Each structure stands twice: as C-alpha cells, then as structure tokens.
Amino acid sequence: MASGLRGLSSVQFSAIKARLYDGRFLSVPQWNIQPGECWAITGTNGSGKTVLSMLTADQVVLSHGEAMNLPARVAFVSLEAQARQIELERKEDESDITDEPDKGTLIRDYLAPLAKVQHLIDFLQVGHLLDSGFRALSTGESRKVLLIRALQDQPDLLVLDEPLEGLDQLSRERVLQLLTEQQAAGQAMLWVANRLDEIPSWITHLAFMHDAELLCQGHKDDVLARPEVQGLMHFNRPLGDFPAAPNADTLPADQPLVRMVNTRIRYDERVLFSDLNWEIKPGCHWAIQGPNGCGKTSLLQLITGDNPQCYSNELYLFGMRRGRGESIWDIKKHIGIVSSALQWEYRASTNVLTTVISGLYDSIGLYRSSGDDDKQLALRWLELIGLRHKANQSLQHLSYGEQRLVLIARALIKQPPLLILDEPCQGLDDPSRHLVLAFIARLAEQQKITLLYVTHHADEIPAAIQQRLFFRMQDGASRIEISRQ
Known part of the structure; x- marks a missing residue:
C-alpha cells in the first residue's frame, strides 16, 4: 500500500x-x-x-x-x-x-x-x-x-x-x-x-x-x-523549414573547427582529465557522454572560452590558436550554445523576443537596437518552437521548460558553424522534447551545422551523430574514449 x-x-x-x-x-x-x-x-x-x-x-x-x-x-x-x-x-x-x-x-x-x-x-x-x-x-x-x-x-x-x-x-x-x-x-x-x-x-x-x-x-x-x-502529450506537429541565417559564417571546409593537443583540466590537486587529443571537423557531429562531474562541462567551457585553462592548453578554434591575440568575440561568433549554465546566467531583464535576437550578437540581453529583419527572424523561430504568442512576455516569467525552448531558438537563430547542446531537453515535456529532438536530427542530417550533443539519454542520440566521446571515471579522474562509427 x-x-x-x-x-x-x-x-x-x-x-x-x-x-x-x-x-x-x-x-x-x-x-x-x-x-x-x-x-x-x-x-x-x-x-x-x-x-x-x-x-x-x-x-x-x-x-x-x-x-x-x-x-x-x-x-x-x-x-x-x-x-x-x-x-x-x-x-x-x-x-x-x-x-x-x-x-x-x-x-x-x-x-x-x-x-x-x-x-x-x-x-x-x-x-x-x-x-x-x-x-x-x-x-x-x-x-x-x-x-x-x-x-x-x-x-x-x-x-x-x-x-x-x-x-x-x-x-x-x-x-x-x-x-x-x-x-x-x-x-x-x-x-x-x-x-x-x-x-x-x-x-x-x-x-x-x-x-x-x-x-x-x-x-x-x-x-x-x-x-x-x-x-x-502526443507530438504530431509538422516540422517547419528553418529560416535562413542573416549572415552565415563561412569557414574553410578542410580545417578543423576545434583541435586539442594533449589537453588537461586541473582544479587544485585534482586532475579532471589529461592527454586529450581531439579534432572536430566540419559536418562531423559528436555525442558526449559520461557520469555527473566527470568533466563534460569543463571540456565545453574550454571551447566557449568560459574556462581560463583554455589559455594554458594547446587549443585551436576556427583556425586560431587560443591566447594569440584573438578576442572572445572572435570565438563566440562561430558558436551557439544551450546549457543549464547559460540559463542560470541569463538574468537580464528582457522579454522573450529580445532573448532570441540576442543570439545574433552573442550577448546576455540586448544592448543595441535591432532592426525589423532581426525581429521578424526571431518571430519565425518562436513560431517554430510554439512560443510566438509569448514574444513580449518576460523570460523570467516563463516556466523552466519554456525558457529552455527560447534559449534553443536563441542558439539556432544565427545557425553557427558549431552548435553546443548540453542537455537541451532538460525541463521539457514530452511533445517539446520530441520537437527538439526532431530539430537535432534535421540539423545532423543537413551537416551545415556541426553538433556537440551532451546527453545522459543514449536513446535520444540521432542516428546521424556517428562520433562518440565517452568519459569513464577511474580513481577519481576521467579517462576519455573516442569512438567513430
């Protein structure tokens, strides 16, 4: 009983x-x-x-x-x-x-x-x-x-x-x-x-x-x-066409987006992982998996520039060696990201429409005037995720799941060369989760955007994502395994 x-x-x-x-x-x-x-x-x-x-x-x-x-x-x-x-x-x-x-x-x-x-x-x-x-x-x-x-x-x-x-x-x-x-x-x-x-x-x-x-x-x-x-609770919506990005990035097709050489992350006396040699080539999508606390977020933060150890490692992003005079904006303009950390950081007093537009400028909030083209593009993305009717509402007044959908639209609006999806389905109901997974599957098949997809649900990884990076915990440190199918 x-x-x-x-x-x-x-x-x-x-x-x-x-x-x-x-x-x-x-x-x-x-x-x-x-x-x-x-x-x-x-x-x-x-x-x-x-x-x-x-x-x-x-x-x-x-x-x-x-x-x-x-x-x-x-x-x-x-x-x-x-x-x-x-x-x-x-x-x-x-x-x-x-x-x-x-x-x-x-x-x-x-x-x-x-x-x-x-x-x-x-x-x-x-x-x-x-x-x-x-x-x-x-x-x-x-x-x-x-x-x-x-x-x-x-x-x-x-x-x-x-x-x-x-x-x-x-x-x-x-x-x-x-x-x-x-x-x-x-x-x-x-x-x-x-x-x-x-x-x-x-x-x-x-x-x-x-x-x-x-x-x-x-x-x-x-x-x-x-x-x-x-x-x-049943997902039966047709998936609309993605709007074209206003100024799509063009990077050399024969050059890795990311290259790490003998990379190590260390906090105080604890070495989280070491000796990582890894390349992310355009159009080659990766699923990143591993237990809580193994270093997945730290790895992603090396790429986004949110971990200062990106300067103490030999790290190349979009053809640039980190620490050789490039600005953080030179890096971020090529990246879109969805994560819990971003959602917690996004404390700006802004409405839903402005949040999506801010993805064009890689900012938390919007600190410049936006034109009608930006607004119409953002509204089209809100239509795709089913939240156009909430465009003028405060982001903070939305549910956690709705905020996550808005941040997904924010990441996709500029359709960057590299899209980092760190547990993108967190907080979503079943229909919204199926919608986001359909987005991910389409992006993976098109190969115009390269995906890094972090998830604890292996059954949600689209078939088009062929590469895997696994974190295995051993004696308090992570051992990283790379698998290509």
Whole structure:
C-alpha cells in the first residue's frame, strides 16, 4: 500500500483562483489529496505544474478559493531551487571585496551536521564533493546535494520537481531507489513530472495541468487514458523549414573547427582529465557522454572560452590558436550554445523576443537596437518552437521548460558553424522534447551545422551523430574514449 500522506490530514483545495505573472489565472476547481494516495503532477510546459505544487506550501497568493490542512513543513527539490541557490551564492560572492578566490558555501557546511546524513552521502556517492563549493557542482551533483538537504530537514511533504533531471543513469537508479525507500517508510511526496516515462510505479494518482488549469485528476491510469491528455502529450506537429541565417559564417571546409593537443583540466590537486587529443571537423557531429562531474562541462567551457585553462592548453578554434591575440568575440561568433549554465546566467531583464535576437550578437540581453529583419527572424523561430504568442512576455516569467525552448531558438537563430547542446531537453515535456529532438536530427542530417550533443539519454542520440566521446571515471579522474562509427 502506498504511504502517500501517512500521518497527515487530507489536503484540500477548493475553487482556487490565483493570478500568475503572465496575466493568466491558475484555476483549480477541486483537488483533494487523501492519506494513502501518492500524487504526481504532470502536463504541458508552462501549464502551471510548479505553481500547483507550490499551493501545498502556501506560497501562492489566492484571489479566490480555499486551501485546507496544508502540511506545516514542505521542502522542494527542483531546477528552480538549484537556480535560487546558485543566485544566492553569486550575490554573496559579489559582496566579497577581497581578492581571494571564494568557493562559496562548501558542501560539508551546506549539509552540516554531516553525521545526520552520512548514510545518504554514501549512498548517493557525493562524499568527494564535501570540500567543493555549491556553484562549482555539475547539474546532477547539485541535484543530489539538494535532495540530501531536503531529506535532512524531515519535511512533512517533499515536493520533487523533476528529481531525475540532469542525472546520469547510475545516479537516476540510486535516486529512484532512495525515494522508493523513503516513500515506503512513510515520507509524503509530491512528484512533478515532464517525462511520463519517469513517473515511479508507486504513484497512484495524477493531476494533469494545461494552460494554468487543473484539467483532470484521479487514478493515474484513468487520467493517462483520457483522450484530451493523450492528445496534449502526443507530438504530431509538422516540422517547419528553418529560416535562413542573416549572415552565415563561412569557414574553410578542410580545417578543423576545434583541435586539442594533449589537453588537461586541473582544479587544485585534482586532475579532471589529461592527454586529450581531439579534432572536430566540419559536418562531423559528436555525442558526449559520461557520469555527473566527470568533466563534460569543463571540456565545453574550454571551447566557449568560459574556462581560463583554455589559455594554458594547446587549443585551436576556427583556425586560431587560443591566447594569440584573438578576442572572445572572435570565438563566440562561430558558436551557439544551450546549457543549464547559460540559463542560470541569463538574468537580464528582457522579454522573450529580445532573448532570441540576442543570439545574433552573442550577448546576455540586448544592448543595441535591432532592426525589423532581426525581429521578424526571431518571430519565425518562436513560431517554430510554439512560443510566438509569448514574444513580449518576460523570460523570467516563463516556466523552466519554456525558457529552455527560447534559449534553443536563441542558439539556432544565427545557425553557427558549431552548435553546443548540453542537455537541451532538460525541463521539457514530452511533445517539446520530441520537437527538439526532431530539430537535432534535421540539423545532423543537413551537416551545415556541426553538433556537440551532451546527453545522459543514449536513446535520444540521432542516428546521424556517428562520433562518440565517452568519459569513464577511474580513481577519481576521467579517462576519455573516442569512438567513430
């Protein structure tokens, strides 16, 4: 028997109306969570799933309706919680006027007292991170740390908003095993899901959201069988033609886009990887795979210029040797990128249309006037991803998944020679994920743009991506294997 809200009274919501940032109203006619039930919330991107989960913590200002018997202590594990912690770390760093490098909050301090959670640290294999700062962690590493912190607080209700997102396969298995054990032991949980295939078997009930409305609810199988739910979660859109880039880059076809010679990444005494010799030739796409924290992001940052060790290595980008007088803009103009780091960095007060246009100028925000041609091009990309109707809304008021779609359009608008896709499907619902994968497959087949595709889901790699770069962890360091099919 699923434990659900064991020990808590029935949580009840009635005739709920709440105004959202984008002007819509959250509508929840009736929703009751009974002891013994295990609930998940799912629905389309931007539908209000996260807001619905926040009702349980009394974090939504109601304009109408009533919420009764709310749990006293609610903890959240989510992509948004990660972003808030990273933002807090950066603000503290900006307030530090010393020249000493600051790691920020160490994980051993963040999780103190360690004795209380040592079994969780061991089970999720994060002990080697205790002397690292939170903002230095990979997406998957920080997710596991947030989960440990949330369980440490022994909340009445644990809200898990896409808890498996960004985790490698082994970490997903361990996190799911841990949550299954916690659920069986009586920990009340509310699961928020974009991917239907990741909803645990012990979930008994489902609430389905669409366009800020609780569309339907009930037993999981009954809800998933409803025609309106199947229609909304099924991808059946034709993929439109990509707009032409305004000023497509032309680089020599016989010259590698990237060449690394005996490349090494080292942090303090830890060598992340070394002796990497790697070439990326035009039209030869690469999938990059490996466990959380193995060095995938650091490798990409060498290419984008966001890791200062690009100057201490023999590295050639687009025919230029790094550190020989080229500017960062000489490099970035040839690159498009989608990543969690960019999404967290994109704090500029800007609307959706301006965000997409900024991809033409490689800036965070837009600091120059844009012409009608730029605006029309950006609108065409927003049409392709299904968000043209939100062109004038603030980027920060979109859901995490919608923001990810906007940043994909931003990366594609100039159709750069090299496109870096670091977990591009993170936070996307099933239809949006299939749309993005269709984009990637088309780009790979056309070979006009060279792709570096980082993913933890091997089944999502298009057949046209033939080269693989694998990170294998061995004695705390990464061993890199290159495979060409």
